[in-house]
Amino acid sequence: MRSLMYIIASLTVMALAVWAYQQNYATQAALREVEKLHVAIGHERERLSILRAEWAYLNRPERLRELAFMNFDRLGLLPITPDHFGEIDAIAMPGPVLPRDWDAIWLAGRADDTQEARP
Amino acid sequence: MKRIPLRPLARVLAARQKGENPDAIERENLRARHEVIRDAARSRAEGRLLVLSVMFFVAFSAVGARMGVLASSEAVEPRAAASTASILSERADIVDRRGRILATNIGTHSLYAQPPRMVDKARTASELARIFPDLDPEKLLADFTGKRKFLWIRKTLSPEQMQQVHDIGEPGLQFGPREMRLYPNGRLAAHILGGTSFGREDVQSAEVIGTAGVERAFDDALRDPSRGDRPLELSIDLSIQTATEQVLHGGMKLMNARAAAAILMDVHTGEVISMVSLPDFDPNKRPVHLTGKDPADNPMFNRAVQGVFELGSTFKPFTAAQAIELGLVSPATMINTKGPLIWGRYRIRDFRNYGPELSVTDIIVKSSNIGTARMAVDIGAARQRDFLQSAGLLDVSPIELSEAASGKPLLPPNWSEISTMTISYGHGLSTSPLHMAAGYAALVNGGTLVRPTVLRRDTPQNGPRLISETTSLAIRKMLRETVKRGTASFGQVDGYAVGGKTGTADKPDRKNGGYHDDRVIANFAAAFPSHAPEYVLVVMLDEPVETSGLEPRRTGGWTAVPVAAEIIRRTAPLLGVRPEIEPGSEIKVSLGE
Numbered sequence: 001m002r003s004l005m006y007i008i009a010s011l012t013v014m015a016l017a018v019w020a021y022q023q024n025y026a027t028q029a030a031l032r033e034v035e036k037l038h039v040a041i042g043h044e045r046e047r048l049s050i051l052r053a054e055w056a057y058l059n060r061p062e063r064l065r066e067l068a069f070m071n072f073d074r075l076g077l078l079p080i081t082p083d084h085f086g087e088i089d090a091i092a093m094p095g096p097v098l099p100r101d102w103d104a105i106w107l108a109g110r111a112d113d114t115q116e117a118r119p
Numbered sequence: 120m121k122r123i124p125l126r127p128l129a130r131v132l133a134a135r136q137k138g139e140n141p142d143a144i145e146r147e148n149l150r151a152r153h154e155v156i157r158d159a160a161r162s163r164a165e166g167r168l169l170v171l172s173v174m175f176f177v178a179f180s181a182v183g184a185r186m187g188v189l190a191s192s193e194a195v196e197p198r199a200a201a202s203t204a205s206i207l208s209e210r211a212d213i214v215d216r217r218g219r220i221l222a223t224n225i226g227t228h229s230l231y232a233q234p235p236r237m238v239d240k241a242r243t244a245s246e247l248a249r250i251f252p253d254l255d256p257e258k259l260l261a262d263f264t265g266k267r268k269f270l271w272i273r274k275t276l277s278p279e280q281m282q283q284v285h286d287i288g289e290p291g292l293q294f295g296p297r298e299m300r301l302y303p304n305g306r307l308a309a310h311i312l313g314g315t316s317f318g319r320e321d322v323q324s325a326e327v328i329g330t331a332g333v334e335r336a337f338d339d340a341l342r343d344p345s346r347g348d349r350p351l352e353l354s355i356d357l358s359i360q361t362a363t364e365q366v367l368h369g370g371m372k373l374m375n376a377r378a379a380a381a382i383l384m385d386v387h388t389g390e391v392i393s394m395v396s397l398p399d400f401d402p403n404k405r406p407v408h409l410t411g412k413d414p415a416d417n418p419m420f421n422r423a424v425q426g427v428f429e430l431g432s433t434f435k436p437f438t439a440a441q442a443i444e445l446g447l448v449s450p451a452t453m454i455n456t457k458g459p460l461i462w463g464r465y466r467i468r469d470f471r472n473y474g475p476e477l478s479v480t481d482i483i484v485k486s487s488n489i490g491t492a493r494m495a496v497d498i499g500a501a502r503q504r505d506f507l508q509s510a511g512l513l514d515v516s517p518i519e520l521s522e523a524a525s526g527k528p529l530l531p532p533n534w535s536e537i538s539t540m541t542i543s544y545g546h547g548l549s550t551s552p553l554h555m556a557a558g559y560a561a562l563v564n565g566g567t568l569v570r571p572t573v574l575r576r577d578t579p580q581n582g583p584r585l586i587s588e589t590t591s592l593a594i595r596k597m598l599r600e601t602v603k604r605g606t607a608s609f610g611q612v613d614g615y616a617v618g619g620k621t622g623t624a625d626k627p628d629r630k631n632g633g634y635h636d637d638r639v640i641a642n643f644a645a646a647f648p649s650h651a652p653e654y655v656l657v658v659m660l661d662e663p664v665e666t667s668g669l670e671p672r673r674t675g676g677w678t679a680v681p682v683a684a685e686i687i688r689r690t691a692p693l694l695g696v697r698p699e700i701e702p703g704s705e706i707k708v709s710l711g712e
Contacts, residue, residue, distance in 0.1 A: 056303035061361035
């Protein structure tokens with residue numbers, strides 16, 4: 001009986017030793033991985049800060065103003081002035097949805113227009 | 120172990136024959152046996168004690184040794200602790216009130232040379248001079264062939280320049296990593312941000328230190344590594360700053376002014392929403408400090424904070440407010456304005472003769488020096504001084520800019536009665552436009568002092584009380600009347616009920632003493648909307664001349680006011696202030712008949 005206990009105990013110790021050994025190496029691998037990720041995060045952060053700086057540079061008010069001026073034909077952007085404020089009461093309630101043949105009516109009218117020769 | 124019987128028969132018999140008690144033999148033997156047993160137990164216990172003491176000794180020495188190692192070795196963070204908020208060693212960003220970047224860092228490289236390791240010194244010198252046109256090849260060659268073992272060539276390089284230097288292929292040229300401060304918006308808010316330069320330099324890194332403005336005032340906070348990537352939030356709004364700068368620049372050119380400044384401030388929180396001083400500079404290429412020149416021409420001089428000027432009639436509302444607060448007058452009290460007012464060898468005149476008497480409101484509206492001086496005489500020098508002191512107009516402004524200390528107001532050496540009279544209308548006391556903005560904020564916000572700040576805050580300051588609520592209301596009405604029908608009539612902006620006071624002060628003649636006839640500081644301090652002020656705006660123009668009329672016009676009403684009105688028209692919508700019909704205004708409704 002006693003010798004059986006000894007055998008079981010020593011086997012347990014051996015099993016625990018193997019487990020501890022494996023855990024040790026797994027931990028070391030994980031730490032190396034973490035370190036690598038930290039370096040990667042550092043690089044990404046650096047890239048992010050450069051991108052942010054670039055974004056801020058591209059969005060500098062001076063450049064936006066020039067772009068708005070150059071593309072006025074297409075965008076029609078103007079500096080906001082007091083008369084750009086509106087009242088909610090000034091907006092009409094949305095009307096009923098138009099019937100589908102509205103287009104047809106409109107097109108028919110337009111076809112007539114084109115047929116008539118106009119000087 | 121030899122076992123001795125307790126009652127050996129031979130000895131018992133012998134004892135009986137001698138007539139002795141045989142029990143003595145048994146006791147004798149028993150004692151001997153016990154002694155043996157005791158000795159054995161003792162030695163075993165001693166052995167155990169020894170083992171135990173060795174174990175304790177080993178355990179305690181292990182603990183002691185570990186403590187010694189921990190105490191003498193360098194502390195190391197446990198690697199396994201995966202920190203998400205990693206400590207960043209770089210300088211923190213500066214952002215505006217809506218989080219848009221005003222200052223950030225980018226990684227770049229510095230270039231240094233180690234002449235002993237160079238292969239072809241002559242070619243290196245000429246190639247470097249080709250890449251950087253401002254370098255002198257002869258001087259470089261002299262440095263390379265001289266005794267020097269190390270020299271800096273460039274503190275920062277652009278990637279293209281770095282590639283070109285790489286292409287020289289010279290082993291004696293080395294690059295070191297550098298953090299560089301970048302201001303992506305260029306000149307915008309340059310005076311607030313200030314600038315940076317390199318402090319202690321090393322091959323591997325260099326300290327970036329703030330040299331002016333917010334960068335210097337918050338240098339320690341920005342460099343604090345535990346700050347992480349939390350940026351410094353300013354009260355400045357980038358779009359409003361841009362609009363103000365653009366309008367002020369246009370106004371400065373149209374009015375032929377030498378310089379200009381504008382401050383827009385929240386009257387309740389004291390936040391400076393925009394602050395412009397023109398001419399300005401690019402903080403990315405901060406010019407070398409120009410010494411010996413007139414500060415008025417130095418672009419790095421912050422006129423809004425450092426520049427102290429006699430601001431003229433803009434001071435009058437302070438006199439009126441104190442007179443009303445002390446109960447000496449009410450807005451309707453009539454005051455003698457017959458001129459000129461002669462005091463010793465001084466004569467105080469008005470711009471125009473305003474008749475024998477005016478009400479206090481009209482004195483502000485028409486800007487009568489005589490009327491204001493008479494109120495000041497009633498107030499007296501000591502009380503006037505105390506009032507201006509408590510309004511913060513006599514001390515260095517508490518704003519968080521490193522330049523604020525040099526904008527100390529200039530006081531008369533002797534605060535005499537005549538000083539009292541001239542100070543009441545803004546002559547003889549020089550303050551910065553920022554002082555004026557903070558003072559006006561206190562006058563119109565209901566009467567509590569505000570401390571100007573460039574840091575974002577969300578709550579009103581509710582500072583100590585300067586004047587009562589009713590006095591503040593009276594001043595607001597006077598300022599509104601001034602715009603409606605007085606000297607600042609160009610300040611009308613539909614929907615914003617602007618109220619304000621103009622000021623025009625002759626510039627002191629530094630060469631000959633006295634004052635210039637044709638050089639003025641024109642300014643305008645405004646609050647809007649008058650019925651419930653939210654913002655104050657101070658605009659100052661240095662030597663403006665408005666030449667559209669027959670005669671050149673220099674007064675604040677003709678120069679600073681139109682510029683300020685345009686700034687309000689452009690910035691108020693950006694601030695989110697809705698135009699509204701002024702309460703109590705007469706709306707003309709025509710009924711068709």
